[in-house]
Amino acid sequence: MTDHDYGAVAAEIKKIIPNDDYDDGSTGPVLVRLAWHASGTYDKETGTGGSNGATMRYKIESSDSANNGLEYARKFLEPIKAKFPWISYSDLWTLGGVVAIEAMGGPKVPWKPGRVDDVDDQYVPPNGRLPDASQGADHIRSIFYRMGFNDQEIVALSGAHNLGRCHGDRSGFEGPWVPNPIRFTNTYFKLLLHAEWVKGKNSVGNEQFYSDDGELMMLPTDMSLVTDPKFRVWVEKYAADRDLFFKDFSAAFSKLIELGVTRGPEGLALRKYSTVARARL
Ligand code: DDH
Numbered sequence: 001m002t003d004h005d006y007g008a009v010a011a012e013i014k015k016i017i018p019n020d021d022y023d024d025g026s027t028g029p030v031l032v033r034l035a036w037h038a039s040g041t042y043d044k045e046t047g048t049g050g051s052n053g054a055t056m057r058y059k060i061e062s063s064d065s066a067n068n069g070l071e072y073a074r075k076f077l078e079p080i081k082a083k084f085p086w087i088s089y090s091d092l093w094t095l096g097g098v099v100a101i102e103a104m105g106g107p108k109v110p111w112k113p114g115r116v117d118d119v120d121d122q123y124v125p126p127n128g129r130l131p132d133a134s135q136g137a138d139h140i141r142s143i144f145y146r147m148g149f150n151d152q153e154i155v156a157l158s159g160a161h162n163l164g165r166c167h168g169d170r171s172g173f174e175g176p177w178v179p180n181p182i183r184f185t186n187t188y189f190k191l192l193l194h195a196e197w198v199k200g201k202n203s204v205g206n207e208q209f210y211s212d213d214g215e216l217m218m219l220p221t222d223m224s225l226v227t228d229p230k231f232r233v234w235v236e237k238y239a240a241d242r243d244l245f246f247k248d249f250s251a252a253f254s255k256l257i258e259l260g261v262t263r264g265p266e267g268l269a270l271r272k273y274s275t276v277a278r279a280r281l
């Protein structure tokens with residue numbers, strides 16, 4: 001494993017991030033979302049889900065409606081897999097997110113190789129483990145506590161909505177959160193606190209929040225970060241202190257992409273689940 005040049009893979013990923021033919025000119029945001037959704041299925045009680053095993057390769061998981069659009073991210077990474085066939089998909093997808101965050105001006109996120117893909121489709125976690133944007137604070141907590149995160153980490157991770165946009169045909173929500181969605185900053189938190197947000201219905205009939213010029217948006221779940229007092233404390237801290245946000249985001253994202261990865265002596269991930277956990281799937 002140590003013979004492999006992961007730096008060379010990272011350098012190739014960096015090259016595919018600027019892309020004039022895609023979205024806002026960058027594949028970065030959708031690569032970050034792939035790393036997050038590949039990892040965010042983790043359940044700490046059963047040890048199931050998580051990035052190890054790259055189970056989104058299987059239709060059961062890729063067809064979860066929460067994963068709509070992530071086929072773009074997987075396709076962007078395919079030429080890199082072809083060039084470095086020794087890298088596992090689970091390492092490639094998590095590395096893609098980390099490289100994209102840094103390339104878009106965000107923090108360096110600690111990343112370790114060693115995830116393995118040798119699982120069949122019986123290891124795919126059940127659909128429905130990712131958050132539903134139409135809900136509120138209780139829902140967010142139940143989803144992220146299941147992964148083992150606390151309120152501070154939930155708010156830090158949500159700062160990823162500085163990046164990218166919603167696509168009506170993928171999620172049923174529309175628009176970007178910030179004016180420059182391909183630059184990683186703490187603008188999302190500043191806007192959550194200081195812009196006027198008005199509830200409206202988008203073109204596919206779902207409720208979301210709009211800025212006064214109608215150019216920017218927030219999801220119902222985003223708004224719950226300012227209406228819930230415990231979440232709001234962290235929104236205020238991250239809006240005021242970019243460096244604190246970068247430090248906490250880096251730690252939380254690094255933890256996210258390690259969920260469910262139990263490493264053996266060589267650093268290689270051990271086979272995914274105990275038989276007990278598997279029986280409970
Ligand atoms: Fe998110 N996210 N996300 N998100 N997310 C969407 C887009 C992006 C929720 C819902 C949506 C995180 C948390 C939450 C990114 C990263 C992260 C979209 C739009 C929806 C809906 C998808 C589309 O239409 O293409 C909800 C709900 C939550 C929550 O409850 C907390 C987290 C934790 C991350 C992370 O990376 C750590 C990114 C990046 C995007 C932009 C994707 C793109 O294609 O652009």
